[in-house]
Amino acid sequence: MLYRLQSCLKYFAFLGLVPWTNNCRPCQCFQQIYSLFLIIINLMIFFVEIEIPLKDSLLLSLLVSTIVFVAKIVCMTVIMLQMMCRYKGYYILCKEFKRLRERFEVQLKMGALAYPRVRYIKIVMLGMASLGTLGCLIYTSFIASLIYFWSSFVALIIIRLQCVLLLLYVDLMGFHVQLLGKRIQDVLHCHSMGGGNCIPDGNCKQLCSLEFLLELKQSHMQLFELFSHFNDLFGWSILSIFVVMFMDGTVNVYWTQQVLAGVYGLVYLNAAFSFSVPSLALILAFCRSGEYCKWQNMLIGSYVRALAYNPSPQQAKxxxxTELLTEFTMQVEHNVLAINAEGFMLIDNSLLMSVCT
Known part of the structure; x- marks a missing residue:
């Protein structure tokens, strides 16, 4: 499914978020040079702007602005460098999605699979809304002085769009985990019926057969490899994005207090909310998608344990x-399908509650 979206996603290469092509090595080298140019030009703009004297700003405000916008530029650099060094890994991830979908359709007999359009539209709308708030920031920057805003403008676009792309990838993975859970639930239902007449659609192989259980086990292992590859490919990007977005959500409390205290005009509230609200919304959506994957993995574990503890009379002999079910149970318990940011944090509701705390 992700492979089919490449005709649209390849345009994110203009921001260095995806490789433009998989076959043309000179094009990839040119894109790497272009990405380095974006990084260098943003650093140059920031160093030029930081040299401009600002007479009417508080020292603490200058310090806060410097920390926040430097963090954005560092985050953008991490995102682009990680993608520059991992072009092959990105296309391997796309091929893993493709192979997994083919396994579900052919081996597990689930028919033609299509990513739900409603979920796709939600992610697109969230991305458009997060970019739409930039218009408010641009308006505020013209009528009032936003310190270091223009030097981090490109970085802000890259961070938000990368977060939307990562949200799409995680939602696709959660969709596949859900499909596998439904198929294992079908096998469990077959066991509860006695295992006599459970046949997949259009196939003579019974759901309770040893071969079908082996296909389920291999599908779960392939899913685990997909999650591991995703965490390895985007781990540092996820970590840096969450740090920056958490800062956006919390540091703007300071700006709001300054406005309410009368230090700055009310127009700065537009900028405060335009920075913090999209960041918190993206954090919420990302954590919810990670929690969905975690919850579906827990359901798969409960289904497999139910199969192991309540086998059908035919399979108990x-x-x-029985040995394959035991191996499958151990595999599900040890190979957790979760989004892990380089071991620093798991992306789920517990992280969201930590952020709120």
Whole structure:
């Protein structure tokens, strides 16, 4: 599914978020040079702007602005450098999505699979809304002085769009985990019916067969490899994005207090909310998608344990089936399908509650 979206996603290459092509090595080298140019030009703009004397700003405000906007530029640099060094890894991830979908359709007999359009529209709308708030920031920057805003404008676009792309990838993975859970639930229902007449659509192989259980086990392992590759490919990007967005959500409390205290005009509230609200919304959506993957993984574990503890009478007499179920249970318990940011944090509701605390 992700492979099919490349005709649209390749335009994110203008911001260095995806590789433009997989086959043309000179094009990839040119894109790497272009990404380095974006990083260098943003650093140059920031160093030029920081040299401009600002007479009417508080020292603490200058310090806060410097920390926040430097963090944005560093985050943009991490995102682009990680993608520059991992072009091949990105296309390997796309191929893993493609192979997984083919396994579900052919081996697990789930028919033609299509990513729900409603979920896709929600992610697109969230991305458009996060970019739409930039218009308010631009308006505020013209009528009032936003310190270091223009030097981090490109970085802000890159961070938000990368977060939307990562949200799409995680939602796609959660969709596949859900499909696998439904298929294992079908097998569990077949066991509860006695295992006599459970046949997948258009196939003579029974759901309770040893071969079908092996296909389920291999599908879960392939999903785990997909999650591991995703965490390895985007781990540092996820970590840096969450740090910056958490700062956007909390530091703007300071700006709001300054406005309410009369230090700055009410127009600065537009900038405060335009920075913080999209950041908190993206954090919420990302954590919810990670929690969905975690919850579906827990459901898969409960289904597999139910299969192991309540086998059908026919399968209870087959030692090979029992041994494979035991191996499957151990695999599900040890190979957790979760979004991990380089071991620093798991992306789920517990992280969201930590942020709120």
């Amino acid at each position: 087959e030692p090979a089936y």
